[in-house]
Structures are given as C-alpha cells and as structure tokens.
Amino acid sequence: MPEGHSVHRIARQFERNVVGRVVAASSPQGRFVEGAAVLDGREAIEARAVGKQMFLAFEDDVWLRVHLGMYGAWDFAGEIVVDPTIASANGRMGHTNQRGTEIAPIYDAAGENSLSSIGAPRRARGRVRMSEQTTGLGDDGAAEDGGWPPPVVGQVRLRLLTDVTCADLRGPTACQLRTPEEVQATIAKLGPDPLVDDVTEGEERFAATVRRKPTAIGLLLMDQSVVSGIGNVFRAEMLFRARLNPHTPGRDVPEETVRELWRDWVRLLAIGVETGQMMTMDDLDPEAWRRAMAHRDDRHWVYHRAGLPCRVCGTSIVLEEMASRKLYWCPNCQR
DNA sequence: TAATTATGACGAC
C-alpha cells in the first residue's frame, strides 16, 4: 500500500539489482503468463517511477507498467545490492508492519549483521518487501531455506529472476506490457512528481491547477492528475501541517498556501524515500524522533488518530469519509 | 476460523 515514496524506492531497487541484467520471467499465479513470456529472456534497460506507478523498460521497447494499488507489493530475495541512500536512515533496510516495527532486514553475506549505513552499495543476502506491510518472513529476515530460486509463496503474479536476485510481484492493481507511446501517454496524464519534474515548474503547474478548481483541496491532493504520489496518509498530514480545512475549494486556498503545500510535498517525499517511512512530524527532538521512527502511532499528526486529542490543541480528531476514503483532521486547527 | 482492514483507482449509474 505504497504512496509515492515507496514506488521510488522500489524503482531504485530495480535499478540496482535488475537493470542491466537478463531476466527469467514467469507468472506462478497464472494471470500474467503471456506477458511474462514476452519478458522472459530480455535484458532490463531502465526503471522509472512516476507518482505511484513504476515502469520497467526491457529490450526492444517492451515496457512493463506496474501499479501496486492498495495491496500490491514487491518481495526481493537473493543477493540484493542495497542503495546506500535507502539504507542510510535505519542503518538497515526493511519495512514496517502495522505497529511500525522494523521487519525483514537484509543481512550481509555472512548472515550475521545488518547492513551498516555508510559506504558503497553492498551485496546482501536476504529478503525485503517493498511495501509498508509485514512479510511474515520472521524477524530474522533470512531466506535460508537454501533453495534457488526461492519457493513461491502465495499469489505471485510476476516473478523476475536474474542469476542472483528474485523479485516477486503480488496483488498489483495493474501489471501490463505497454509500448513506449502508451507509457508516455500514461505519464503525460499525471500531475508533477517532485522527483521527476523540475520542482519549480512543478510548483507552477500544481498552483495553477489547484487555483482554478472548485474541488475541495482534500480531494485535489489525492487526484493523481493534479499532483503525483500523494495518498491517504500524506493527504491528511499535509492538510494538517498547512492548518488547512480539507473542504476548502482549491481556488479559495491562498496562493502562498498552495505553494507551501507543494514545497511540503517536496520535503516529505524526500524524507520518505530516504527513510522508507511516512514521517510527517519533523522538528522533533532526538528522543521523540526515535519514538516516532519506532512506533507508527507516534509518527503522524492526525492520520489514524480518530477520537484522540489533537497533538496541538487537544481537540478530538475527526474521522469523516471523503470520496469513500477516510479523512482525518482537526476541526479546530484546520479552519 | 471468520471478519475486518488497508497508504488505489476505475467504471457504471
């Protein structure tokens, strides 16, 4: 269930571990057999993330488009080269379960220590799930059942295998082959992504769009044609950080506030890509930061805090449905 | 063991 930061991290994993290699592709689940057959034996050329979508280019202009939707995830296994940028925040790579507990760290080749945070990319042996969910792999994170390739567990739509790395895709909303033109068309419909587009241009585009719409800002932030990569968590948090009422029509949001929203997204996305977590409470003292990183419940201003006192004013956080998604906000702070 | 939940998005009314 990733928002934009996760998809960018996944694309980096593909760049590190799959791009430049020939893949063996299969669809153990059986629902992408024809597509996998086309990919099989091709070299991966490029990995690109835009908003919540990832595009993998293969030889001969064959592109794979993947959208994880609510439940999708990539599981990496085998020898995994870890991007030092990605590994830096936690000192090791891994993702969090619902409680925010670090799980499935990658272990080094000796299977002993988790990766250190500094230095060149390193090879590791183990597994990593590229989403925010727990893997059920166990806390030791080891994939030491010996066999290669790893046994298929559950519903694997697509398996991409290099000589040393295994990437399993499960539960995606979209997994399809596309032509370069189709990829371009898809990307063209998306709003600016701070990690793809020039941030200044992005700000102009975002501000111009928002300022001419009568639609509630709470809806606009989730609209991928307005801005790419924001999901339900970042939406709620950004609105609180801006002290903005989610129901304010886009065109009524002060220009400077709209621009501040964009700049906030630039900042939060960068933090998200570095840490792998949606840390929306910055300006914390070291102890509070540690707590926030360790426990998901300590990480947000309003998300998932219905009925709890606002961290700023004590008012009970409201939960309401907006376009059939849960929206959390403080009716006192966000006027 | 079953029900619930989830960080998405699309299409039919």
Added chain:
DNA sequence: TCGTCCTAATTAC
C-alpha cells in the same frame, strides 16, 4: 456515490 478488483496481516470470535 456505489461496486469492483486484487492480497495478506491483523483482529474478533
């Protein structure tokens, strides 16, 4: 505004 699709962890019973 609904229903639908996709999967697995967590919670309820």
